[in-house]
Amino acid sequence: MEHSKEFCKKIAGMLSEYLDEELPPASCAEILEHMKDCPPCITFLESLRKSIELTRMATPEIDENPPVSEEFQANLRSFYESFRKKTS
Amino acid sequence: MEESLEQLLADIRSGKEGAFERFLTLIQGTVLSFGIKVCGGTADASDTMQDTLLTAFRSLPETDIRDASALKVWLYKVAKNACLMIRRKSKFEPKAKLSLEELLPESPHKMDHAIADWSNLPVNTVLKNEAVKTVRKAIRKLPTPYRLALVLRDMEQLSTKETAQVLNISEETVKIRLHRARLFLRKELEGSFARK
16 A cells, blocks of 8 residues: 555545545545555544534534614614515 | 525515514524624624625515525625625735645654644543634634635535535635645644643
8 A cells, every 4th residue: 555655645635525525436445445554644534533523613602692783773674664565 | 594494585575574583583693603703703793794684684585595505505695795894804814825735744654743643632621622712713813715615614514515606616616725724723723732
């Protein structure tokens, strides 16, 4: 199995698509074959997988009723009224 | 967000009582959360949310959107444009492009020591909170095109195709930007764990 620097970089370049299951089967097979015998690339893959997992956890906590400006409320009210007139 | 969107669209178009209020309740949290992720600050995000909702309310009844996915794409497009208008005014906008060469280790065979395998660390609450803080900071450092791809795909859970439609770019470009953004975050996390 090839483990040159360039080949490992080629594998690293495909890992996002691999994790997203968007790679063609031949490329997936190439990655799986390489991973059988390349611990550094396995570690790299796992660190990328963990980064994605942590990104999904990083959604900010938000106030369900965020403060809005008076101007926004007035605009919204005037929009409701004109829309109801059109549809009634 | 997809729950009952199609019915809601029909109700809005027919002028059904309470439809806009239901729409507002359903989407304001999503739009605000998206704004915080892209703009960084709550104040900018709140402005973004208000601009997005007003634009959406004005234009939605006139559009020919019929399904939930198209509505989702359209809404994120409106929100993204509002975010970009606000961010253009900011002097803190990162401008750099992300180079793949800089994001990958010089030699993957050196990675064993470089990474110290933080990805296998047990994620207890303290560690997780720290890591999540690092991720949030790193997202703010990303140049906007990469941040948008990452937020839409990994946080808002849009498909590659939907993300491409929101950003008006090809699916291939979405994949390239997403991969570089993820590599950037991975590198920031690695640096953060290496310092501990």
